Amino acid sequence: MKRLLQFFQNGSNQRAYLQDEAYKFIGLGTLFMVLLGLAAVYLSPLLYMGSTALKSEAQLADPDDPLLPQSPQTYHYVSEETQTFRYTYRHPRTFEYEGRELAVYEVIAQGRILNYALLEDRGDSGVFIDPENPDAGPIEMANVTPSGLKAAVEREQLEVQLYFVDVNGVEQQLGLVDEFEDGSTLWVNPENVGAEPMRLPISKDDARLVRDERDLPLYHVPIDGETRELALLEAGRRSTTFIDPDNPDELIVVEERARGLDPVYKLELHPENFKTAIDTINYPRLFANTLIVAVVGGFGAMASATLVAYGFTRFNIPYGNLLFLILLSTIILPPQVTQIPTYIIFRKLGWIGTLLPLIVPFFFSNAYNVFLLRQYMMGIPLELDEAARVDGANPLRILWHVIIPTARPALVAVYLFHFLWAWNEFQQPLIYIGGNENNQVLAVGLQRFSQIYSSQQHLMMAAGVLTMFVPLLIFFLAQRIFMQGVVITGVEK
Amino acid sequence: MTTQIETAVTPELQTEAGRGRLALSPRRAQVLWGFLFITPWILGFLLFIFGPMLASLYLSMTNYNIERPGEMEFIGLDHYRRMFSVDVVGENESGAAELRSGYQEVFRVGPYHFTAQDHRFWKSIQVTLTFAMVSLPVNLSLSLLFALLTNTRVPGVTVFRTLFYLPSVIPTVVAAFVFQQFLRTQDGWLNMHVLNPLGLGNPAWLQDPGWAIPALTLIGTWGIGTAMLMFLAGLQNVPTELYEAARVDGAGWLSRLRHVTLPMISPVILYNLVIGLIGTFQYFVIAYSITIPAGRGGNDLSMYFYNLHVYREAYVFFDMGYASALAWFLLVLVMIITALVFRSSNRWVFYAAGGRS
Numbered sequence: 026m027k028r029l030l031q032f033f034q035n036g037s038n039q040r041a042y043l044q045d046e047a048y049k050f051i052g053l054g055t056l057f058m059v060l061l062g063l064a065a066v067y068l069s070p071l072l073y074m075g076s077t078a079l080k081s082e083a084q085l086a087d088p089d090d091p092l093l094p095q096s097p098q099t100y101h102y103v104s105e106e107t108q109t110f111r112y113t114y115r116h117p118r119t120f121e122y123e124g125r126e127l128a129v130y131e132v133i134a135q136g137r138i139l140n141y142a143l144l145e146d147r148g149d150s151g152v153f154i155d156p157e158n159p160d161a162g163p164i165e166m167a168n169v170t171p172s173g174l175k176a177a178v179e180r181e182q183l184e185v186q187l188y189f190v191d192v193n194g195v196e197q198q199l200g201l202v203d204e205f206e207d208g209s210t211l212w213v214n215p216e217n218v219g220a221e222p223m224r225l226p227i228s229k230d231d232a233r234l235v236r237d238e239r240d241l242p243l244y245h246v247p248i249d250g251e252t253r254e255l256a257l258l259e260a261g262r263r264s265t266t267f268i269d270p271d272n273p274d275e276l277i278v279v280e281e282r283a284r285g286l287d288p289v290y291k292l293e294l295h296p297e298n299f300k301t302a303i304d305t306i307n308y309p310r311l312f313a314n315t316l317i318v319a320v321v322g323g324f325g326a327m328a329s330a331t332l333v334a335y336g337f338t339r340f341n342i343p344y345g346n347l348l349f350l351i352l353l354s355t356i357i358l359p360p361q362v363t364q365i366p367t368y369i370i371f372r373k374l375g376w377i378g379t380l381l382p383l384i385v386p387f388f389f390s391n392a393y394n395v396f397l398l399r400q401y402m403m404g405i406p407l408e409l410d411e412a413a414r415v416d417g418a419n420p421l422r423i424l425w426h427v428i429i430p431t432a433r434p435a436l437v438a439v440y441l442f443h444f445l446w447a448w449n450e451f452q453q454p455l456i457y458i459g460g461n462e463n464n465q466v467l468a469v470g471l472q473r474f475s476q477i478y479s480s481q482q483h484l485m486m487a488a489g490v491l492t493m494f495v496p497l498l499i500f501f502l503a504q505r506i507f508m509q510g511v512v513i514t515g516v517e518k
Numbered sequence: 519m520t521t522q523i524e525t526a527v528t529p530e531l532q533t534e535a536g537r538g539r540l541a542l543s544p545r546r547a548q549v550l551w552g553f554l555f556i557t558p559w560i561l562g563f564l565l566f567i568f569g570p571m572l573a574s575l576y577l578s579m580t581n582y583n584i585e586r587p588g589e590m591e592f593i594g595l596d597h598y599r600r601m602f603s604v605d606v607v608g609e610n611e612s613g614a615a616e617l618r619s620g621y622q623e624v625f626r627v628g629p630y631h632f633t634a635q636d637h638r639f640w641k642s643i644q645v646t647l648t649f650a651m652v653s654l655p656v657n658l659s660l661s662l663l664f665a666l667l668t669n670t671r672v673p674g675v676t677v678f679r680t681l682f683y684l685p686s687v688i689p690t691v692v693a694a695f696v697f698q699q700f701l702r703t704q705d706g707w708l709n710m711h712v713l714n715p716l717g718l719g720n721p722a723w724l725q726d727p728g729w730a731i732p733a734l735t736l737i738g739t740w741g742i743g744t745a746m747l748m749f750l751a752g753l754q755n756v757p758t759e760l761y762e763a764a765r766v767d768g769a770g771w772l773s774r775l776r777h778v779t780l781p782m783i784s785p786v787i788l789y790n791l792v793i794g795l796i797g798t799f800q801y802f803v804i805a806y807s808i809t810i811p812a813g814r815g816g817n818d819l820s821m822y823f824y825n826l827h828v829y830r831e832a833y834v835f836f837d838m839g840y841a842s843a844l845a846w847f848l849l850v851l852v853m854i855i856t857a858l859v860f861r862s863s864n865r866w867v868f869y870a871a872g873g874r875s
Contacts, residue, residue: 053670053673067682068681069700070696070697073699329558333558336551336554340551340552342549345552355563357792357796358849360800362570362571362574365577365842366573366574366842369838388558388562389558389562391562395559445687448689449690451806451807468689471692476807479698479699489696492691493692499687511747
């Protein structure tokens with residue numbers, strides 16, 4: 026009760042406090058949004074890279090160029106109606122008479138050409154039936170035999186159904202002309218109706234009816250306040266006909282033109298780009314070379330910097346400070362000044378085109394690494410050395426058993442710095458490896474690849490992702506060591 | 519800590535010397551061990567730095583070409599003379615300028631044509647210095663902004679730091695060709711999804727010589743991670759009492775930034791500035807690989823950086839004598855600029871407690 030009273034008495038104070046908190050909250054919220062926006066803008070090229078690496082060529086060619094690897098969606102439409110075509114089936118005429126199938130011939134009689142069905146061939150004469158008047162009975166004609174007669178041709182006007190037919194393993198669209206009692210069927214190719222129809226030993230049921238099949242584009246269609254995904258069947262001048270994929274029997278006609286509608290996109294990734302990129306640039310080779318340079322060079326950089334930093338921090342070298350100053354001043358030395366004679370020496374040694382120039386020089390330490398390790402080692406208490414020395418340890422043992430274990434984070438930092446630097450370095454391999462593709466490293470190999478394949482963005486980006494994979498992995502795994510190392514070399518001079 | 523040992527050691531060293539003992543005293547052993555440990559650096563310095571420096575100084579005064587080593591001759595300062603053979607030509611009445619034979623135009627100011635024998639040399643200096651003047655301020659302010667924004671209590675602040683540092687880990691070659699595509703004129707993301715919808719046109723970032731420096735500056739912002747971390751460390755070292763005192767005095771956010779933060783982190787600004795300057799003179803990878811064809815310096819040499827010029831003279835034309843002269847000129851230039859920056863830093867860099875280091 027007392028507290029409550031106090032609360033009300035201090036009401037204004039409380040309000041001010043709450044207000045303060047609210048401002049702080051709003052301020053941090055705004056800041057958060059600002060940072061989020063900044064990060065999105067700043068990293069958008071990365072997004073471009075990742076997205077493009079997973080796109081297919083068709084997706085890249087899409088004029089709408091969606092940000093993500095998406096493809097316009099389609100609905101596979103199969104119409105109810107089947108397809109037919111008109112076909113004139115020419116075949117020898119026959120006539121059915123008393124349960125027999127008789128061939129019909131053109132016979133010249135009474136000065137006209139008549140179509141008579143052959144009932145019997147007697148060698149020197151023929152017995153015929155007039156199909157138009159079979160009740161008149163057989164007509165015997167002397168000296169008329171089938172060998173001297175032309176068979177009558179029937180022209181049947183057919184509406185032929187189109188089927189997908191498997192002919193010797195190739196699917197063809199053929200029209201069904203006739204079915205026979207032995208189960209075989211007669212087919213005509215609609216693209217070559219002049220040819221003889223072919224008889225195939227299959228039944229009609231083995232073939233599939235051809236229907237109107239199309240991939241219809243799907244659109245977001247607003248209908249009665251809700252947006253539905255519909256397939257565009259027919260775009261008319263005033264109205265548009267859609268099909269609902271969920272209910273294909275019913276057509277939806279909308280009094281609106283299709284042009285303004287948004288197509289439906291679905292995510293469709295193409296990770297096979299990575300495989301293509303790996304095969305195209307001989308990635309394993311480049312990767313192995315880069316790894317050798319980074320791993321061995323990193324070891325050299327770390328080991329030599331450890332020795333030199335140990336020498337500078339723990340021993341009273343005459344002119345030590347001067348020497349250290351010289352060491353530091355090499356930081357601002359442009360490498361071009363030393364590079365040309367070094368190149369000439371490497372060339373004389375026959376090292377150009379090999380990995381050696383990218384590895385060996387780092388076994389002689391460099392200013393950044395020595396500086397980082399010196400800063401760290403100066404923080405290791407001398408008492409530790411003293412204790413070991415009293416136990417009779419020589420400087421090498423002290424280095425191994427006292428300094429190195431204590432300075433491990435800094436050593437790791439040096440190693441990782443060099444590793445990443447070597448992984449990314451471009452100018453040195455460009456100069457020293459030159460045209461020897463077998464010993465090339467990723468950075469240069471990738472640059473050459475990007476010049477040749479600059480039109481195939483998706484492959485380039487896939488190769489790029491593959492190249493930055495290792496540095497990113499190291500960065501994320503060793504983030505703290507890494508960021509601290511950056512700061513030690515930079516600020517605490 | 520080295521000084522501690524020194525004071526403890528010196529008197530004994532003298533007495534030993536006085537006694538003239540030849541045996542390896544513990545002190546001498548110390549010196550020997552010390553030299554042993556720094557041997558890798560001494561060897562490296564002599565083999566890869568000092569020796570080559572002298573050699574390239576000598577080479578710069580010869581016409582050494584690695585393809586024709588037999589024809590090497592000492593030519594004195596001819597290379598340096600060639601570099602500095604410049605001529606300013608005015609226009610005649612019909613508006614044409616008559617250039618001296620072997621001279622080519624670098625740039626013109628009104629009717630005056632600045633021509634030089636090695637016009638690429640001057641062009642590369644122009645490009646490099648322009649880039650430094652545009653890109654360094656942008657990078658410094660942006661990295662400081664990122665550092666200020668991530669030096670707050672905003673939720674997920676470490677994630678943001680990581681995100682802003684991330685591009686610095688990406689191999690520069692990869693960054694080069696990502697931006698090569700990202701900045702395409704017709705269908706690059708920046709033009710197609712940002713500038714075009716906003717009605718800002720379709721700049722030909724990498725083809726139009728006028729857009730070359732802005733494009734490279736934009737790409738350069740991807741390398742500011744290290745500078746940001748430096749600033750961040752500097753900001754965290756600023757004592758909070760200073761801010762509180764300023765707040766008591768009624769200083770707003772902006773005035774605290776101006777009167778407390780900036781002076782306190784000015785050493786870091788100096789450091790980042792010097793490192794950035796050195797980096798600009800080493801600028802190579804992006805200038806080399808972002809143009810098609812690679813390594814030619816882009817349209818109208820708009821991306822022809824100094825380092826690219828040295829590279830081409832040395833390893834494309836194998837004119838190593840002239841390339842050495844270019845390298846030595848660069849060394850002198852870098853030293854002068856660095857000295858100037860350090861000298862000016864007396865005025866604007868504030869070292870708290872302990873004076874100037």
